[in-house]
Amino acid sequence: MEVESELKSLITVGLFTYVSLTYCYRIAAKIPKGLPRLLALLPVMIILFIIPINLHSIYLGHPLVILRVEHEPHFKSPHLASSLQDFWGRRWNLRVLETLRLVIYYPIRSVSIRIIGDRSSSLPPVFVTFAVSGLIHELLYYSILRAKPTWEITWFFVLHGVLVDMEIILKKKVKLRLHRAITGPLAMANLTLTSVCLVLAPLLRNRVDERIIHEFYLFLDFFLSLFPSKVYPRSLKFQKVIK
Template sequence: MEGDTDMNKVLSYWMEGVMNNFFILCLSVLVSLSYCYFSGKILSKGTTRLVTFLPVIVLFLLLPLNIHSVNFVGFTSFSITMLANLKLLMFAFNKGPLSDLSELSLPTFLAIAGLPIKLKTSQTEKAHNSLFNYARKGLLLAFLIKINHDYSDYIHQTIILGMYSIYVYFFLEIGLAIAAAMVRALLGIELEPQFNEPYLSTSLHDFWGRRWNIMVSRVLRPMIYIPVRRWSINILGQKWAALPAIMSTFVVSGLIHELIFFYLGRAKPTWEVTWFFVLQGAGLTAEIAVKKSNNKRVRIHVPKIIARIYTVGFLFITGFWLFFPPLLRCKALERGVAEYGAAWAFVKDVFRVASACFAR
């Protein structure tokens, strides 16, 4: 009887805390997106559909404020506040991954709208990921969390930042892969990969366009890049129209990430994250400008190893300078690691109490 009481206390504490809030959030998202799905079937594209979606968009902006778990805040603000809202804005004008309602059932619509996934197309590049690869990265992630949790006081700050950058990458890739696997198993649909070994990037264009968080670029391209490029052609011509489109896309991405960082730290924006993305856009713009202006008779071959060192080095330096300081100030990464420790302790408590119950 005492074992049952302990089990009830453990489960009650968990359910009344993090999981209870997250369950309510998920239910709110499902109801809201179902409303958008059926509204989209009735209403024609344009202003009417957009006005109909506005209450949902505002709700999605407010949802992360009711969550205190940094991991759940990060996932919610990225998947719902950022991507789902962008998808709904495009859907209002019958564009983007949600536009073809005749081909999307309600469950598929909910999955594509509410999760950072995209249906696979024939043009999708093959990603070099496997179950073994994910397992290896999962073990390395667990190792980094253990090292950071137990020995962070004895490790140089630069190494800690390097560990955090790897931690963010593995957390995103594994988390998104799990979400995609669940959708694939439940709905039987093929999905595009989210990452494609970004540490092998040979240029900023390769990193941001083909390897890192591919879902975001797939959403921002029709939302920002293509309209700005189309407008710029009339001013700069076909050759240079891509440059302001690239900068505009990175500025918007920076502002969106600034909002995500606000949810994580609940502190006044410092605009460091926005400047990080502005620098990435400037670097990518410079790359493309050099390629377009380069004399075709003079070809400079850069070895891949040098190109990778330049690319990853630029990302690390700018990330250490501008991207990670706001996360460190609000202790978002430390809190995230601590939550993993708390979750593991909860699992161990459940097994301990369950074992005691069976032993009786």
């Protein structure tokens, strides 16, 4: 990876992002809410996910584009979740959660109510929301790893979509409720185990930790090279690390 070419690609991606966000705020925001606005925003969402793939750096290539800048917290004490439904539905990544609700959950539930009735109408949209989130994360992983997808991160979200649906069904069928002192640790244990097996495994297998350290030294070496060696002398040990 050449730092100079990566920085040029970053400038190009930044310009595309600026133009796209300007379109969202100045033009798409004036379109009526609902399907018309979704169709107007959909091309921009696709572009914002695709163009960062031109970046090969782990630091720069992660296509997380924030479409709405808000000062509200993104997390709400996730370690205090009493269940998986509580974790995913009320505590984890709240801004993305709200977006997924508006774009996927609510439209699918409106259709689901007409087909299977109100009582079980939340089950299909919950599962589909998790599945779509898994595919989005798969794209994010590809932008980091640049390796053939193994679909582990997708299966992680599909699995949790099934588990949350099962939890919803059990809460409706079984009147006896366990105390959160029991359900909370069980939920955290579930998240920890599945995260290690399906979320962290592909990152470690592709040596992302080593790549992060290596790229850090590459960028540091590039920026230090902009200054005279007398101002920022580099040791022989540092020069060996970046090779």
